[in-house]
Amino acid sequence: MGSRWHRTLVCALFFVxxxxxxxxxxxxxxVLINGPEPxxxxxxxxxxxxxxRICKALFEGLTAEDKYGRIVPGIAQEWTTSPDGRVYRxxxxxxxxxxxxxxxxxxxxxxxxxALDPQVGAxxxxxxxxxxxxxxxxxxxxxxxxxxxVCAIDSRTLEVRLIGPTxxxxxxxxxxxxxxxxxxxxxxEGENWIKPGKLxxxxxxxxxxxxxxxxxxxxxxxxxxxxxxxxIPRIEALAVTRxxxxxxxxxxxxxxxVLDKGLVPTFFLSDLRNQPYFHSAPFLATYFYRINVTAxxxxxxxxxxxxxxxxxxxxxxxxxxxxxxxxxxxLTPPGIPGYTPPDGLNFDPVQAKTLLAQAGYxxxxxxxxxxxxxxxxxxxxEIATEIQALWRKILGISVxxxxxxxxxxxxxxxSLSYQIARSSxxxxxxxxxxxLGCFLRNSGNNNTGWFSxxxxxxxxxxxxxxxPTERFAxxxxxxxxxxxxxxxxxxxxxxxxxxxxxxxxxGGIAANLLDEHPFRELYFRHPPEPGRPVP
Amino acid sequence: xxxxxxxxxxxxxxxLLGVITIAFFLVRLAPGSPFAGERAxxxxxxxxxxxxxxxxxxxxxxxxxxVSDVLHGDLRLSTRYRNRTVNxxxxxxxxxxxxxxxSAFCLALGFGIAAGVWSAIRHNRTADRLVxxxxxxxxSIPSFVLAPLAVLLLSLESHLLPPGGWGSFRELILPAxxxxxxxxxxxxxxxxxxMLEILPMDYIRTARAxxxxxxxxxxxxxxKPASLPIVAYAGPLAANLLTGSLVIEEIFGIxxxxxxxxxxxxxxxxxxxxxxxxxxxxxxxxxxxxxxxxSAWLDKRVQLS
Numbered sequence: 036m037g038s039r040w041h042r043t044l045v046c047a048l049f050f051v052x053x054x055x056x057x058x059x060x061x062x063x064x065x066v067l068i069n070g071p072e073p074x075x076x077x078x079x080x081x082x083x084x085x086x087x088r089i090c091k092a093l094f095e096g097l098t099a100e101d102k103y104g105r106i107v108p109g110i111a112q113e114w115t116t117s118p119d120g121r122v123y124r125x126x127x128x129x130x131x132x133x134x135x136x137x138x139x140x141x142x143x144x145x146x147x148x149x150a151l152d153p154q155v156g157a158x159x160x161x162x163x164x165x166x167x168x169x170x171x172x173x174x175x176x177x178x179x180x181x182x183x184x185v186c187a188i189d190s191r192t193l194e195v196r197l198i199g200p201t202x203x204x205x206x207x208x209x210x211x212x213x214x215x216x217x218x219x220x221x222x223x224e225g226e227n228w229i230k231p232g233k234l235x236x237x238x239x240x241x242x243x244x245x246x247x248x249x250x251x252x253x254x255x256x257x258x259x260x261x262x263x264x265x266x267i268p269r270i271e272a273l274a275v276t277r278x279x280x281x282x283x284x285x286x287x288x289x290x291x292x293v294l295d296k297g298l299v300p301t302f303f304l305s306d307l308r309n310q311p312y313f314h315s316a317p318f319l320a321t322y323f324y325r326i327n328v329t330a331x332x333x334x335x336x337x338x339x340x341x342x343x344x345x346x347x348x349x350x351x352x353x354x355x356x357x358x359x360x361x362x363x364x365x366l367t368p369p370g371i372p373g374y375t376p377p378d379g380l381n382f383d384p385v386q387a388k389t390l391l392a393q394a395g396y397x398x399x400x401x402x403x404x405x406x407x408x409x410x411x412x413x414x415x416x417e418i419a420t421e422i423q424a425l426w427r428k429i430l431g432i433s434v435x436x437x438x439x440x441x442x443x444x445x446x447x448x449x450s451l452s453y454q455i456a457r458s459s460x461x462x463x464x465x466x467x468x469x470x471l472g473c474f475l476r477n478s479g480n481n482n483t484g485w486f487s488x489x490x491x492x493x494x495x496x497x498x499x500x501x502x503p504t505e506r507f508a509x510x511x512x513x514x515x516x517x518x519x520x521x522x523x524x525x526x527x528x529x530x531x532x533x534x535x536x537x538x539x540x541x542g543g544i545a546a547n548l549l550d551e552h553p554f555r556e557l558y559f560r561h562p563p564e565p566g567r568p569v570p
Numbered sequence: 571x572x573x574x575x576x577x578x579x580x581x582x583x584x585x586l587l588g589v590i591t592i593a594f595f596l597v598r599l600a601p602g603s604p605f606a607g608e609r610a611x612x613x614x615x616x617x618x619x620x621x622x623x624x625x626x627x628x629x630x631x632x633x634x635x636x637v638s639d640v641l642h643g644d645l646r647l648s649t650r651y652r653n654r655t656v657n658x659x660x661x662x663x664x665x666x667x668x669x670x671x672x673s674a675f676c677l678a679l680g681f682g683i684a685a686g687v688w689s690a691i692r693h694n695r696t697a698d699r700l701v702x703x704x705x706x707x708x709x710s711i712p713s714f715v716l717a718p719l720a721v722l723l724l725s726l727e728s729h730l731l732p733p734g735g736w737g738s739f740r741e742l743i744l745p746a747x748x749x750x751x752x753x754x755x756x757x758x759x760x761x762x763x764x765m766l767e768i769l770p771m772d773y774i775r776t777a778r779a780x781x782x783x784x785x786x787x788x789x790x791x792x793x794k795p796a797s798l799p800i801v802a803y804a805g806p807l808a809a810n811l812l813t814g815s816l817v818i819e820e821i822f823g824i825x826x827x828x829x830x831x832x833x834x835x836x837x838x839x840x841x842x843x844x845x846x847x848x849x850x851x852x853x854x855x856x857x858x859x860x861x862x863x864x865s866a867w868l869d870k871r872v873q874l875s
Contacts, residue, residue, distance in 0.1 A: 075652040082607060156619040158611050174614055226653045247654070247662045248825030249736060273823070275734075280823040283721055283733035442602025442838050449610065459608070479610025 062559045064269035065541075068281045070295035072248045072274040076229040078211035079150040079157045084461075084550070085295060087211055089272060092253055092554045093236040094214040097125050097143070097193070098205045102556040104465070104547030106206045110138065110215070110237065110260075111193070120200025120501040125193040125208075130260040132217055134235050140187035146215040148180045159212040162463060165204065167196045200501040203466040210463065239265045239555035248274050253554070266543070266558035285312075285535050292544075293535035294552065296358070301414065304357045311538070315359040316546030318532035319368055319462035321470065322360075324407070324422075324525040327451050329484035332403060337394040339522040342455075343380045344387035345429040346422055352528050355417045359533075363526035365518045366460075366474075367467040370548045374467050374507045377515040379526065384429045391430050399431025406435050409457035410444040418527065419457065448482050458482075459530070465549060467510045468497070474517060474524075485523030490516050575859075582855045586848060590640060593847045594633055597840040598625075604649040604838040623649050625840075636841070645845040650837040656845035659830060664849060666736060667826035670749065670819070671812035673742060677750035678757055678811070679804065685754070686761025687793060693766060701758060708755030717748040717821040734823035745822045749815050753807055760803060764796040798869055805861025809854040 070085035078090045091099075099109035111125035130138045150157050151173045163169040167184030171177035184196030197204060207213060217235040221228045228234065234242045239262070240253035253270040256262060273290060275281045281298040284290040293299065296318070299307065307313050332338050348362035361369070364379025388398075396402040407423065409415040416438060423434040439447060448456050460480075462469040471494060472478060476486035493513035500506040518526060532550035543556040605611060605619045620626045624635055624646070639646055645656035689701040724744060725733040735741045768774065769792055777787050816828030827846060834842030866872045 072651065074650060077653060080652055082609065153615060153618050154622070156605075156611075156615050156622060158605075158607065158609060158615075160615075161612075174612060226647065226655075229653055246825065247651070247659055248829060274825070275823045276829075277820050277823065279718065280734050280821060283726060284735070284823065287725060287729070287733050289732060289735060440602075441836060442600070442606060445606045445608070446602045449606070479612060482610075 062561050064271060065267045065292065065554075065557060065559075066271045066273065066290045067292040067294055068275050068284060068290050068298055069251070069272040070274070070298060071276045073251070076234070076242070076245070076251075078214040078216060079146075079155060079160075081211055082158050085274075088294065088552075088554070089251055089253070090211045090214065091551075092238050092240040092270070093234065093242060094211070094216070094238045095259075096210070096213045096215070097127075097208040100209050100549065100551040100553060102543055102545045102547070102551075102553060104549040104551045106209060109209065111208075114205065120202065121197045123195045123197070123204055124188075125195070127191040127193065128260060129191070130237060131258050132235050132237050133241055133256055133258055134217075135258065137190075138215060138237050139190040140193040141190065142215045142217075143193050144185050144187050145218050147185055147213070148183075149216065149218065149221075150212050151180075151183070157212060159210070159463075162207055162210060162212055165197050165199070165201045165207070167198055199498045201498075202501075202503060202506070203464050203468070206464045206466070239553075240270065243269075250274065259555075261555075265555045267554070270554055282535075291536060291541055296530070296533040296550075299358070299533045299535065301357070308357075308359070312535050314534045314536065314538075314546065315531045316550075317361060317368060317370055317548060318530045318550050319370070319465065319548045320459060320530040321363055321366055321368055322418075322457075322459045322527045322530060323363065323366065324527060325448065325453075325456045325458045325483050326523050326525065327454055327456075327484055328523050329451060330454075332394070332396070333405075333454060335394050336521050337390045338396070339525070340380065341387045341390040341394070341430060342426065343522055343525045344383045344390065345425055346525065346527065347382045347425060348527060349382070351418055351421055355414065355421065356528060359531040360528045361531070363529045365514060366524060366526055367470045367514060368462070368529040368548070371465050371467060373503055374510065376467070377511060377519055379518040380522075387429055391432075396432070399433075402430075402432045404433045404435060405454050406437050407455045407457070408437050408439060408444065408447060408453040410441045411438045415457050451482065451484055455525075456482075458524075461530075462549075467507070467514065468494075471510060471513055471517070483523040485521065487516055487521060490521075578855075578859055578862075582852075585855065586851055587637070589847055589851045590637065590844050591633070593844040594636060594840055595629070597835065597838055597843050598629060598632070600838060602838050604840065623647060623841075625649075636844070640844075640848070645848075646841040648834075648839055648842045650833060650839040650842060656841050659842065660827060660845060660849055663825055663827040663830060666824060667815060667819070667828060668812055670742070670745060670815055670824060670826060671808070673746035674749040674753070674811045674815070675804075675808050677746055678753035678807065679800070681750070682754040682757025683761050683793070683797075683800065685758040687765055687788065689758065689762045690765035690769060691788070698762075701762075705755040705758050708751045709759075711752070713748055713752065713817050714821070716751060717745070717818055720744055720748050721821070734821075736822075736824045741822075745815075745818050745824060749811065749818045753811065757800060757803070757807075760799050761793075761796065764799050765792060768792050768796045794868060798865060801861055801864045801868060804864075805858045806854070808857040808860075809850075812853055812857075813850045 069088060073086040073089060074083065075081050075086065076089055076093065078094050081087060081090060095109045097109055097111035098106050101107045110127055110130055112128040114123055114125045116123055127140055132138055149155055151160050151163055151169055153173060153175045160173050163173065168177055168182050172180060172183050186194050188194050215237060220233065220235045224233045231242045231244050239256055239259045241256045243252040243254040245251045251272045255265050255268045259265065275298065278298050278300040281293050282300050285293050326333050326339055328334050352360045352362055364381060365376035367376040369376060407419045409419050419436050423436060426432050426434050447453050460470060460473060473480040474485065475494060476491060490513050493509050497506050497509035500509060517524065536544065540560060541557065542560050543558045544552050605616055625632055648654050648656050648659060651659060685701050689698045692698045721733045721744065724730045731744050732741050774787060774791055777791050815826060816832065819826040819828045830842055831846045834846060
């Protein structure tokens, strides 16, 4: 019996020793936590940020973002704009696909045709609608692609004709939906063209392996046109959805970088914020309440204004979100170069009461009960509960809460079967139009039943205006209708992007509004240099 | 025995068909489209997508088409993980769940039976009470409490084991043992109760009187008949462990099949849900059948007919 115990003990000790042989700090590969399993890696199909990050490593468009989120030349080495701002001419650099074949302007035309093909069903294809006739082709009303405003002048010159001066068009070209794809590979492999060993890309990295719900392994692409600037030879992107699992992997040294803001445990954010590895920055996204303006009492702008004036946003972000978010009084987040959003309505209980009284509901008397709809999540519930309490206290109205599972909630919002619904919008490009365009009468993203002729006219005028100052002034006026006068939405807060990484070890990453952190810019500082400022 | 096997297998077909039917209609009738997202898609594009995934036409047509595809072994393209077939998703993730569940199954049976036998021979002594107490703890602490606690102590505090991931033996230890623990406790209690019933029997005393060594008495004459209830429990247990490790998979970031079931429902991916449910049901039927065979082998009184 004694010897058996002895053996067990030795065995246990062996395991302890084995387990303690932890790996030395990696410098040849970067392990990052990317968020949920990508729905696809087809740049024309994807919609989410985790997918976008991988796609931007595998492909590159005419332009690209740098670590500060600025637009820099990608496959296009330069571009010119016609005096009216409607024709862009991109000069492509000499570059090749990962299989060695040259990448030409014709490849871009064919890829954009595929992205617009109704058969492909690309959900972001509406970003092409700034191009002449693109919308008609996308909706299947036009069959002849040669009438769409894209053509290859020669193999290295691409001309794009737009419906109006679109100053942000170069930043659209950095979006995955504008990436070139190898049509030969798609024809050859069908659905499997995005699988490891088959994918042909043109970006800084190649797809080495992709294990579903586990990890994507990327290897440096030696044929990438600026491969000499890519410093990390191998990147492993882990698919993790649970915040605590992501955090455990990070603090135990099994991951170098946590990129998804949904992957930071919220319950101890206040402690986490003081850690040196915690990085947060404003993000081009807004959390707001949508109002169904088609039925009383919410069809009265005074009531909507009163509701907005009775929300203490500062308190919400201080006590509930706690991730460095900013209170929102406008739809467009601050920080877009050249554009200042309108001031909107601040917390003002007295004025809120006055407005509600003017609408005929003094002290909330006779006000029918309201329901706030939100998709099931702890934070949505906490925010709705807080607002419910504020409205009851300040306005004297009774509000009930209703949560629905994501798809049911989407169905309710899109069919206007709600009164007030929690919503959010992430900007696709750095321009107020990505937010303001949602509330055009015919936008599929409006979902409030609200429209205003003045708003439509202002946005149309802005779209036809070339000079940025005048254009932004028009957009500012339009947004003021949205957040100062009519309020089909109640802005609540602007999101912040959160990342976890050790700045003394990992470089090439910077805070930016688009939350874009291109892998090609990342590098390890080794040996760690003490005292060096983190960029 | 062969007729028994054949009859059970034939009987499984309508069960599986029923499972697919229920899964299909529940998901298709739930509100919300598999293609809906925060960003609106034009109706023309939505119709195109529905046609591409054969979700157009009447519900009955969709169903009939789907069943015919399933009978040909095609579980279709997932609508959530576009470009991936459900066959591929199951093919990649089922082995992971099988390894995790299989290890937990061995641990649960191994530790459970050992603890149960030990507890039975030390009946009403300190060791027995200790095992009983541990079992009660094991049964009552849910895995979503136990697993994070184990990660905190064994991984984040003492750096003995990795807190998550998959691929090496070290990464298997924590998830497999936290998954096994509650079941090991149940097995231990079952074994103890069953052994306590067998050990005072006359034939055991006769064996002892004839001078047989204590270990053969305990294991050959005692445990073999005593294991019948354990075998009956092991069939559903195996199916449970192989398929129901969702919580553990999530906590340790393991890419098993469990999470696809939930994700499939949430994203209204009817083919993913039906495919995964089909595999689960087939496993459940298979393991119950296996348990019947093992019972018959252990106890000649059990007739397979």
